[in-house]
Amino acid sequence: MTTSPRRRFKKFSAPVAGLIFFCDNASENFRQVMILRDEYLTQERAPILEALTKMKATRLVPFDVPGHKRGRGNRELAEFLGQACLDVDVNSMKPLDNLCHPVSVIRDAEILAAEAFGAAHSFFMVGGTTSAVQAMILSTCKPGEKIILPRNVHRSAINALILCGAVPVYVNPQVDERLGISLGMKVADVIAAIKNNPDAKAVLVNNPTYYGICSDIATITEVAHAHGMKLLADEAHGTHFYFSKKLPPSAMSVGADMASVSMHKSGGSLTQSSLLLTGANINAGYVHQIINLTQSTSGSYLLMASLDISRRNLALRGAEIFDKVIELVEYARDEINFLGGWYAYGKELTDGDSVFDFDVTKLSVFTRAVGLAGVEVYDILRDEYIFSWSSATLPTCWLTSPSATALKILSGSSVLWRTSSASIAKIRRG
Numbered sequence: 001m002t003t004s005p006r007r008r009f010k011k012f013s014a015p016v017a018g019l020i021f022f023c024d025n026a027s028e029n030f031r032q033v034m035i036l037r038d039e040y041l042t043q044e045r046a047p048i049l050e051a052l053t054k055m056k057a058t059r060l061v062p063f064d065v066p067g068h069k070r071g072r073g074n075r076e077l078a079e080f081l082g083q084a085c086l087d088v089d090v091n092s093m094k095p096l097d098n099l100c101h102p103v104s105v106i107r108d109a110e111i112l113a114a115e116a117f118g119a120a121h122s123f124f125m126v127g128g129t130t131s132a133v134q135a136m137i138l139s140t141c142k143p144g145e146k147i148i149l150p151r152n153v154h155r156s157a158i159n160a161l162i163l164c165g166a167v168p169v170y171v172n173p174q175v176d177e178r179l180g181i182s183l184g185m186k187v188a189d190v191i192a193a194i195k196n197n198p199d200a201k202a203v204l205v206n207n208p209t210y211y212g213i214c215s216d217i218a219t220i221t222e223v224a225h226a227h228g229m230k231l232l233a234d235e236a237h238g239t240h241f242y243f244s245k246k247l248p249p250s251a252m253s254v255g256a257d258m259a260s261v262s263m264h265k266s267g268g269s270l271t272q273s274s275l276l277l278t279g280a281n282i283n284a285g286y287v288h289q290i291i292n293l294t295q296s297t298s299g300s301y302l303l304m305a306s307l308d309i310s311r312r313n314l315a316l317r318g319a320e321i322f323d324k325v326i327e328l329v330e331y332a333r334d335e336i337n338f339l340g341g342w343y344a345y346g347k348e349l350t351d352g353d354s355v356f357d358f359d360v361t362k363l364s365v366f367t368r369a370v371g372l373a374g375v376e377v378y379d380i381l382r383d384e385y386i387f388s389w390s391s392a393t394l395p396t397c398w399l400t401s402p403s404a405t406a407l408k409i410l411s412g413s414s415v416l417w418r419t420s421s422a423s424i425a426k427i428r429r430g
């Protein structure tokens with residue numbers, strides 16, 4: 001009986017990437033594999049989740065690591081985290097692929113993430129966005145080479161400079177004197193840095209900053225490319241930009257070369273899971289080697305599955321989710337500003353330059369005018385109202401890219417935000 005190539009492939013439909021090794025007539029079979037891959041690799045799929053679910057169904061007996069043996073070896077941990085969690089805290093094995101050299105389900109999940117984020121390639125990162133930022137810089141700069149970056153970069157970028165011996169050329173961001181926050185980089189300042197350092201290898205942009213402030217990343221990318229430099233974006237706080245037209249542009253949408261994206265911050269995945277995205281002009285194989293210099297050889301399937309599931313959720317429902325978040329944050333912002341004294345700032349900060357754009361899902365409240373430091377409000381909210389805010393400094397308290405649920409609680413919290421005089425008096429008493 002002759003079997004059509006299509007049929008033969010069907011039984012190996014997952015992982016599709018491995019199918020290529022079963023071909024006899026290379027070009028025809030390659031075409032068939034591509035057709036099958038397109039059918040299989042849709043945003044509805046979650047290849048890592050599916051492989052883990054299949055593995056659970058086989059009731060495999062674990063004689064390998066991790067030593068908790070699906071929780072049997074550590075009952076307390078199983079009770080605390082739940083059996084479902086420990087069932088999939090497993091080691092790399094054939095049907096589950098390997099993060100260091102992905103060829104099947106992890107590779108497929110990365111292909112889907114790249115597609116969802118408009119990148120040429122994506123890497124699943126299990127060492128946080130810290131590891132993604134470091135891989136971006138380490139794969140761009142050699143010892144002694146220059147990189148242009150804003151003075152308010154995250155410590156992960158500074159530490160990358162220490163690791164690779166690159167030389168920083170700092171651009172001072174503007175500062176909002178009243179709010180006491182640093183803003184974005186002026187395009188003119190970046191151009192000056194590029195002109196003074198034509199040998200620099202790259203420009204790094206925070207998109208957005210911790211405060212939700214965006215520089216003009218599209219123009220900066222154009223200028224950097226015109227001078228033969230790469231554009232690297234720290235998008236630790238920008239995952240959601242990829243899924244809403246109402247938000248500032250994402251790095252990949254304006255042609256950036258690499259972007260580090262904290263899926264765990266506003267994308268819904270587990271803490272420490274992150275993505276490194278690369279553009280078409282980047283040698284992904286080289287970047288992968290750099291990642292493997294420091295990445296664990298025991299990549300957590302909990303983290304990887306959470307990236308896969310969250311990517312699917314964002315690709316299918318991201319626009320709707322972030323529409324809702326924007327609506328709720330704007331509502332909360334209006335209510336807070338209505339109180340008087342408190343200032344929840346928003347899009348009005350934009351000036352076409354150092355605040356080229358603003359992430360409206362960020363809810364930051366300037367508190368000094370009511371006689372309280374941001375850190376005091378932070379403590380009051382956490383201790384008395386059981387709100388966990390993202391962070392605080394002297395003048396400001398932040399709720400970072402809040403989830404719809406958090407905002408429902410916040411907007412329903414009449415005690416705190418609505419009954420203005422009573423609640424302010426209560427907060428003032430501390």
Ligand SMILES: Cc1ncc(COP(=O)(O)O)c(C=O)c1O
Nearest residue numbers: 128129130131154156234236262
């Ligand atoms: C701007 C920025 N970049 C990078 C990081 C590092 O991210 P992670 O904590 O996922 O390692 C952070 C963390 O808060 C950040 O704020």
